[in-house]
Amino acid sequence: MxxxxxxxxxxxxxxxxxxxxxxxxxxxxxxxxxxxxxxxxxxxxxxxxxxxxxxxxxxxxxxxxxxxxxxxxxxxxxxxxxxxxxxxxxxxxxxxxxxxxxxxxxxxxxxxxxxxxxxxxxxxxxxxxxxxxxxxxxxxxxxxxxxxxxxxxxxxxxxxxxxxxxxxxxxxxxxxxxxxxxxxxxxxxxxxxxxxxxxxxxxxxxxxxxxxxxxxxxxxxxxxxxxxSRSDSIGGVHGPGDRLDMRLAFGEGWATALSGMALNSSLYCDTSAAGQSNGFSINIENSSQSRRGWFNEFSVMELVFDLWDDSVEVGRGDSGSIGFTPIYDTMVNRQSVTSAHTSIFSFTTELKDESPSSAALVDELLAYHNVNGSGVYGDGETNDANSATPQDALPVYTQINPTGVPLNICVNNEHDNSQSNGNKLSQHRFLRFSVAAPSRYAFRLEVDAATLASLPSDDPANDSDQSDPDAEVFLNGQVVAQGFSGTANVEAFESFGVLAVGNYVMDLTDWRYADEQTVAAYPNRVCFDVTVQPTT
Structure with a gap:
């Protein structure tokens, strides 16, 4: 047949x-x-x-x-x-x-x-x-x-x-x-x-x-x-040169790299147009993207593919190959339960733990792609994607005291060019905290005074001129709390149940940056006062 x-x-x-x-x-x-x-x-x-x-x-x-x-x-x-x-x-x-x-x-x-x-x-x-x-x-x-x-x-x-x-x-x-x-x-x-x-x-x-x-x-x-395995990608529009939410960057880079490995071909083709006469290509092994980093799907793509392929590229950190099995084992075993969000940080850290012999090659490739953070949380990362507001890009995760002490943290629209995609770098921020004793927890995000003063005059007929904070809390990739109420300028919610001892991460954003109805006068930067505290 x-x-x-x-x-x-x-x-x-x-x-x-x-x-x-x-x-x-x-x-x-x-x-x-x-x-x-x-x-x-x-x-x-x-x-x-x-x-x-x-x-x-x-x-x-x-x-x-x-x-x-x-x-x-x-x-x-x-x-x-x-x-x-x-x-x-x-x-x-x-x-x-x-x-x-x-x-x-x-x-x-x-x-x-x-x-x-x-x-x-x-x-x-x-x-x-x-x-x-x-x-x-x-x-x-x-x-x-x-x-x-x-x-x-x-x-x-x-x-x-x-x-x-x-x-x-x-x-x-x-x-x-x-x-x-x-x-x-x-x-x-x-x-x-x-x-x-x-x-x-x-x-x-x-x-x-x-x-x-x-x-x-x-x-x-x-x-x-x-x-x-597990994907924490938030999906959405993405393209060459975009500075993406790190979860999306990993998911898209992984998928393209896998296509090259499965088909044993580094030339990614996508055809279209009248008579199927046009199209574009991506060099999976060398995409020539200048702004490399943890936020770039092409850096993820090249790094994963270079771990697998047999070719050696002098000057690009590709001095060897580990084959597919360690990559597969990492994705199926450690990446699926990593305490952080799935990203280039979690993948490479878990890979080095899964396959210690791969560590030197992984580190070479990370250095070439200007990924400098360590551990699953990217601690110490210095690559801010040339952001105008680098404090909204780094640190990758911000530690929050889970005893009700307020933390001020900001999101911004800088890398989305007001396209309402809601999936670019700095449109989501990541917090981390540890639970030492089981308890229910309460979470609160409230727009700070400076941001409130910068918001447009409130129009009761249009809620897209006020902030809409949203957040989710995760334990090893499983949602344990979330707040999507739509209440203007504040979000307050509790954990679904008692939180067990463990390391938790929190994703927070302003829905206005993904809302196509957001008014043009909406500020490009919004800051929140965030608290996390036990309720029992």
């Missing part, structure tokens, strides 16, 4: 249909089905060459069906299905049709037969004019490569079920995640959601992903964090 695959032009400038190649459909389900009753008479999976073998009774009318799914029970195990989110839209997403390639009817005969099917692209030399049967199998093939990388490190891995939604109707337009939008294909962009669902663009002459293998595995990288 085979599918047609379309590679990119040099430099990732569009797809090269003249170089279309045939690749085996690996690991997919093949069924032989009774043509008169639609009963499945036999089922198997293809091998790495696309081969399969099935036995059925002689002399009956049957047809073959190759399903765009990867399924295995036992240990290791997996369950991946590529579905059409725009068909049978009255049923839940996870019940929508799985793509399949069917043969015509034929007689099972009385002797062995060879039956091979090829899923074609539907391209007629100018445009897509036929069924794009190859697309779901191309998606499946990229995920197969990603799973194989994991299995090389852990041959007993059990993968959580994953539904991948691709459709020719999936467009990069509008959409806010509603079921109606998803059913219409208005998904906005390719993305992974935290309920084991991946959505991929497929609209011709706009943005198609089925042959953008790195994009597919990048999204699968977010699934990996969710299913095997």
């Amino acid at each position: 085979n599918f047609e695959y379309v590679p990119t032009n040099p430099g990732c400038i569009g797809l090269n249909y003249t170089a279309t190649e045939t690749r085996p459909i690996r690991g997919a389900t093949v069924q032989v089905i009774d043509a008169s009753t639609s009963t499945v008479l036999g089922s198997t999976v293809t091998d790495d060459n696309g081969g399969y073998s099935l036995n059925v009774s002689a002399g009956i009318s049957v047809f073959l069906s190759v399903r765009s799914e990867l399924k295995r029970s036992g240990t290791p195990s997996w369950d991946v299905e590529v579905r059409d989110n725009t068909r049978n839209t009255t049923v839940p997403l996870e019940q929508r049709p799985v793509y399949a390639l069917d043969s015509g009817n034929f007689s099972s005969g009385s002797a062995d037969q060879t039956r091979n099917l090829t899923a074609t692209t539907g391209w007629n030399g100018v445009r897509y004019s036929g069924i794009r049967a190859a697309a779901p199998f191309a998606v499946l093939d990229s995920i197969y490569d990603a799973m194989r990388l994991v299995l090389q490190a852990d041959n007993t891995a059990n993968f959580e079920p994953l539904d991948v939604f691709w459709s020719v109707n999936n467009v990069p337009d509008g959409g806010d995640g509603t079921m109606e939008d998803i059913a219409a294909g208005r998904i906005g962009t390719s993305y992974y959601s935290s309920d084991n669902k991946m959505f991929l663009l497929g609209a011709a002459d706009s943005d198609t992903e089925e042959f953008d293998s790195h994009v597919i595995v990048h999204e699968w990288g977010h699934y990996f964090e969710d299913a095997f």
